[in-house]
Amino acid sequence: MLSRTTATHSRFTVLGFSWFSALACIQRGCNAPFDFKFKIVLHGKQVSLSNSEIEKVTKLYPLYSSLVWISIVLFTLLVSCKKDTAEPIARFDINSHVAYAGRIVTFDATHSSDPDGEALSLQVRWDFEDDGIWDTGYSFEKRLNWSFQGSGNHRIRLEVKNQDNLTSQVVDSVKIFGPFPDSVMIDPRDNQQYSIVQINGIWIMAENLRYGTRIPSSIPQTDNNMVEYYVYDDDTANFPVYGGLYSQEETLNYKMHTHNQGICPPGWRVPDREDWDLVDIKVAHYFLRDYYGPGGVSGFNMQFGGLFLYEPVRQPNFVPYFGGKQLFGGYWTTYYLKDDYDGMRYQGNVRIMNTIANWDRNLNGFLFLNYTDFSYGPTEPILIRDWFNSVRCVKKKL
Numbered sequence: 001m002l003s004r005t006t007a008t009h010s011r012f013t014v015l016g017f018s019w020f021s022a023l024a025c026i027q028r029g030c031n032a033p034f035d036f037k038f039k040i041v042l043h044g045k046q047v048s049l050s051n052s053e054i055e056k057v058t059k060l061y062p063l064y065s066s067l068v069w070i071s072i073v074l075f076t077l078l079v080s081c082k083k084d085t086a087e088p089i090a091r092f093d094i095n096s097h098v099a100y101a102g103r104i105v106t107f108d109a110t111h112s113s114d115p116d117g118e119a120l121s122l123q124v125r126w127d128f129e130d131d132g133i134w135d136t137g138y139s140f141e142k143r144l145n146w147s148f149q150g151s152g153n154h155r156i157r158l159e160v161k162n163q164d165n166l167t168s169q170v171v172d173s174v175k176i177f178g179p180f181p182d183s184v185m186i187d188p189r190d191n192q193q194y195s196i197v198q199i200n201g202i203w204i205m206a207e208n209l210r211y212g213t214r215i216p217s218s219i220p221q222t223d224n225n226m227v228e229y230y231v232y233d234d235d236t237a238n239f240p241v242y243g244g245l246y247s248q249e250e251t252l253n254y255k256m257h258t259h260n261q262g263i264c265p266p267g268w269r270v271p272d273r274e275d276w277d278l279v280d281i282k283v284a285h286y287f288l289r290d291y292y293g294p295g296g297v298s299g300f301n302m303q304f305g306g307l308f309l310y311e312p313v314r315q316p317n318f319v320p321y322f323g324g325k326q327l328f329g330g331y332w333t334t335y336y337l338k339d340d341y342d343g344m345r346y347q348g349n350v351r352i353m354n355t356i357a358n359w360d361r362n363l364n365g366f367l368f369l370n371y372t373d374f375s376y377g378p379t380e381p382i383l384i385r386d387w388f389n390s391v392r393c394v395k396k397k398l
Contacts (some may be wrong), residue, residue: 003130023024026073028032043145082095085166086116086166087162088113088160088162088166089113089114090112090159090168090172091111091113091157091158092108093109093111093121094108094174095311097110097172097175098175099175099176099177100178100180101176101180102148102176102179102195102206103299104147105146105148106143107156109143116162117218123140123161124158124160124161125137125158128146128148128156129154129155130156130157130379138161145295145297146295147295148176148204151176153175154173154174154176155172155173156171156174157169158170159173166337179195182195183196184196187265189266191266194207195299196302197298199300200279202275202395203277203397204271204279204300204393205268207301208241208303209264209304209391210239210240211263211265212227212263213226213227214229215230216234217229217308217310217322220310221246221247227250228250229244231245232306232322238305240305242307243303245308246391247304247386251332252268252270252334253333254331258273258334259272260334268395269395270393271332271333271392271393277396288352289352292352302329304328304329305386306322306324308323309323309388310386310388329356330350330389331352333351378386
């Protein structure tokens with residue numbers, strides 16, 4: 001029995017409940033409800049209180065009644081704390097279960113779910129060949145475009161991970177046929193096969209040109225009746241995807257005029273400025289990579305293959321170098337001008353940038369540098385005689 005006299009000389013303390021322990025319970029995942037006990041300290045000894053005794057305490061000591069009842073209310077809200085430990089539910093949709101090689105297929109895992117209702121916190125990764133090698137890392141982005149290069153049935157595995165690092169997987173498949181009719185071109189000179197795409201009425205290669213003879217970057221490309229190219233970093237492993245790097249003169253076969261076959265296959269030619277104008281449909285820079293870049297929805301598949309800088313003008317200490325791989329890709333046009341007055345050359349090329357951070361913001365908010373004229377006159381801070389870029393070839397009709 002509690003008396004007012006003894007309790008008056010005691011220090012009243014509510015124990016057994018703590019906001020911090022309750023929150024810790026939530027974070028750990030409580031598997032059982034709290035032990036619902038309140039205690040007071042009487043003359044240095046802890047005394048457990050039943051519900052009826054709590055009522056007596058609050059009547060005897062109204063100053064503490066608010067604290068006790070607030071604690072009880074908060075405890076009631078948290079007493080059922082039990083964190084969900086169920087696995088997430090993996091699910092994805094495919095925009096088409098039948099497609100052609102090289103064409104974009106869209107995979108959408110936004111309907112994956114988590115029993116605790118925190119679907120936005122789910123991360124996903126993809127294995128597009130179901131070979132045990134994940135083609136992507138974990139990402140909160142649940143929509144992805146992908147293209148398959150080989151025909152046949154392809155199994156796709158999705159793994160979903162929640163905040164507790166619990167995972168689940170699901171598998172689906174797509175059937176890929178060969179290249180879409182009239183979407184490939186074979187160069188009769190060396191039997192190289194290239195994907196091609198039609199944009200605004202012109203056909204243009206969807207792969208970088210891989211024609212000619214490779215030479216080391218220490219040897220200049222010259223007009224010697226032989227098409228010569230460099231590979232990035234002088235490493236042949238870069239050739240299949242990024243192709244060759246050519247000077248503009250080499251690209252145009254040393255015939256500096258527009259509507260020029262240059263080093264392109266028979267019936268094809270180096271793009272004029274007007275051709276690039278048709279290809280450039282003015283996609284905002286936020287979507288440029290997704291539209292024009294590798295695996296983009298346009299099928300154009302521009303690569304961030306960098307360039308090679310060689311033979312400086314009035315910079316005797318300049319060292320030729322490769323640069324820009326994974327940052328940007330440069331492609332030649334036929335645009336060329338030699339000013340007889342200053343003897344300098346003005347070249348034109350088109351460039352795609354990988355990220356906004358690599359972007360010169362002077363062209364109306366687009367990353368696609370349309371017909372940029374790189375001048376090599378006396379006002380240029382860096383004077384480079386030769387840039388070596390990638391090449392795409394165009395054709396009006398197949």
